[in-house]
Amino acid sequence: MRIAVYGRQQSTSVIPYVEQLMVALESHQCEILLYQPFLHFLQKHSSKKYKHQTFSSNTDLRHQVDVIFSVGGDGTMLDTLTLVQDSMIPVAGVNTGRLGFLSGIATDNLSKAVSEIVSGNYALDKRALLRLESNVNLFGNVNYALNELTIHKKDSSSMMTIHTYINGEYLNSYWADGLLVSTPTGSTGYSLSCGGPIVMPQSGNFVITPIAPHNLNVRPIVINDQHVLSLEVEGRSRYFLASLDARSVTIDGHIQLAVRKENFTLNLVRLHDENFLKTLRNKLMWGADSRN
Secondary structure (H helix, E strand, O other), X not given: OEEEEEEOOOOHHXXXXXXXXXXXXXXXXXXXXXXXXXXXXXXXXXXOOOOOEEEOOHHHHOOOOOEEEEEEOHXXXXXXXXXXXXXXXXXXXXXXXXXOOOOOEEHHHHHHHHHHHHOOOEEEEEEEEEEEEEOOOOOOOOOXXXXXXXXXXXXXXXXXXXXXXXXXXXXXXXXXXXXXEEOOHHHHOHHHHOOOOOOOOOOOEEEEEEEOOOOOXXXXXXXXXXXXXXXXXXXXXXXXXXXXXXXXXXXXXXXXXXXXEEEEEEEEEEEOOOOHHHHHHHHHOOOOOOOO
């Protein structure tokens, strides 16, 4: 089995878990490919010697690996998507961060998780993506997101106005600090912190959530993801910020934006003892008695 391992070059706290993961993979005679910048990071900070093959782009992964392990938090998982792209390679997230809605493998369960995955004893959780289209190529060939599109003010404290249309029909002009269009996966992220609802992963929806709206009766709305959203931005400032997950670019009011459902998904590896409802209870501590 050919396994790719991706991680960020940030915190040395992940190194013990990477070492544990590598031992588990090697015990199953897996052929391992390490993300090249991450290998350099490990060689600099780890006492272990790594002489594995490397990868650095989607081309190196496509049709070449069976599973990719993403070691870190949910932010690392979002980075992994930009490498996996539309290859449909299953992604197993190892959570070394805090909340970890997407990275479902706990560090104390690594050896068992590797055994299950190598044995094929897992399910694929197909997560919908959103696609951003515009009259200017803003994000190259990675113009999609797992969590959300965010439109936000940039250079001024003044609010902005986002005129929003659904399939060409006028919905509303949001006078706010910004606007989020999130997938069901993204509903537990930035959208949730802005008062948006939690949406089940396979619901087939987009959530439109205003960020600090001026009119308090303007609330988040859930729409079918077969609809196309069109956005026009204006404000006192000349420039605004557009973000797909953690990637951001500066835009101005002349740029036209449209959001639709992407035609491929992200395949998340889910072990059979994990599911979305269990994740909700554990991560959000539903049912926990805070009086103790």
